[in-house]
Amino acid sequence: MQSRAVVLGVVLAAFPVISAADANPLPVLLESPPCAHEKLGSVTAEVGQRVNESTQDGRVPTIRVQPAFERLAHAAAEKGANAVVLRSHQGVYFTYGGRRSSAPVYLKLAGGAVRLPDDTSTCRLVLADARELDRQLRARNPDQVTSKNAYSGD
Numbered sequence: 443m444q445s446r447a448v449v450l451g452v453v454l455a456a457f458p459v460i461s462a463a464d465a466n467p468l469p470v471l472l473e474s475p476p477c478a479h480e481k482l483g484s485v486t487a488e489v490g491q492r493v494n495e496s497t498q499d500g501r502v503p504t505i506r507v508q509p510a511f512e513r514l515a516h517a518a519a520e521k522g523a524n525a526v527v528l529r530s531h532q533g534v535y536f537t538y539g540g541r542r543s544s545a546p547v548y549l550k551l552a553g554g555a556v557r558l559p560d561d562t563s564t565c566r567l568v569l570a571d572a573r574e575l576d577r578q579l580r581a582r583n584p585d586q587v588t589s590k591n592a593y594s595g596d
Contacts, residue, residue, distance in 0.1 A: 468515045470570040471527045475558060477565030482521045482555040484529075487513035490548035493536045494589035500538040504545035507579070508572040514551045523555035528570050534592045535584045545580050 490505040510531075518526035533546035558565065 467512070467519050468523065469525045469567065470511050470515055470553070470572075471525055471556075472568040472570050474527050474554070474556070475525075475562070475565045475567055477562065478559060479525075479565075480557040482518070482523050482557060485514060485517035485521065485523075485526060485553050485555050487511075487517055487551045488549070489513065490534075490546065492548050492589075492593065493534065497536065497538070500541065502536050502538075502543065502547045504543050504547055505549055506545075506572070507549065507575045510549045510551050511570070511572045514553050518553065518555035521555040523557055525556050525558050525567075527554045527556055529553050531575070532592075533579045533584075542584075545576070549579075 487510050489510045491502055493502055514526055514528070528551060530552045532550045534548040535545075536543045536547045558567075
């Protein structure tokens with residue numbers, strides 16, 4: 443009997459975190475800053491392996507959020523930004539032979555590249571924390587969806 447692969451998707455629009463990000467070239471923010479800033483456009487970042495119902499590898503590696511934060515920050519920096527506002531994230535889990543991955547195997551982040559003023563002392567910045575998002579993604583029960591639906595935001 444052949445095992446059938448199952449794709450599980452998690453889409454979370456926002457998450458409450460007020461902490462510092464680690465190794466990003468520029469800050470990843472949870473919300474748009476209330477001070478004057480310039481919007482430089484949208485950026486995205488992806489990490490991990492896209493899976494679908496025909497994926498036959500039972501050991502698809504799981505991913506961490508920090509590399510995705512770093513890619514998102516680099517994409518924003520390439521647009522001339524000095525910060526990026528996280529707008530959404532989408533994690534995809536994978537089940538093969540009845541065994542679900544313990545963490546996402548694919549993650550897509552979307553955000554807005556922004557240029558903050560040189561003096562941000564009067565600007566309240568709410569920083570995203572990759573470790574907290576990792577924890578939340580691992581704790582959440584994903585929904586069983588088709589791969590078409592799991593990647594529908596593309």
